[in-house]
Amino acid sequence: MAETHDFPSxxxxxxxxxxxxxxxxxxxxxxxxxxxxxxxxxxxDHGWRKVERPASPGxxxxxxxxxxxxxxxxxxxxxxxxxxxxxxxxxxxxxxxTRMRLxxxxxxxxxxxxx
Numbered sequence: 690m691a692e693t694h695d696f697p698s699x700x701x702x703x704x705x706x707x708x709x710x711x712x713x714x715x716x717x718x719x720x721x722x723x724x725x726x727x728x729x730x731x732x733x734d735h736g737w738r739k740v741e742r743p744a745s746p747g748x749x750x751x752x753x754x755x756x757x758x759x760x761x762x763x764x765x766x767x768x769x770x771x772x773x774x775x776x777x778x779x780x781x782x783x784x785x786x787t788r789m790r791l792x793x794x795x796x797x798x799x800x801x802x803x804x
Contacts, residue, residue, distance in 0.1 A: 696775065696791055696794060699773075700773045700775050703773070704770050704792065704794065706766055707763065707766040710759055710762050711763060714759040717752075717759065721756075722745040722748065723743075723745050726747045727745060727746055728747070729744050730745070
């Protein structure tokens with residue numbers, strides 16, 4: 690099969706949603722306290738680098754549920770994208786390059802003005 694592919698629309702949509710879910714999960718995790726459970730802060734300067742953490746109030750039940758929901762959706766989408774019937778059409782020697790093109794396909798479809 691040729692090295693260039695027209696990706697199926699459902700595969701493109703799944704990959705785009707996977708990008709969005711991962712970005713949303715990363716943003717959420719950056720906002721949340723560093724520990725899921727309430728923990729005291731610590732300061733360790735005896736290792737190869739200094740590590741400091743403030744006290745963590747832990748995550749609320751709603752925050753835990755939101756992280757779990759996003760992680761579940763991320764797994765569903767990752768399975769959908771990687772197991773899509775399209776990959777059976779791609780020669781094994783081209784699968785890695787084709788997968789990389791799919792991962793970056795959303796960047797080429799957006800206009801220069803923005804999403």
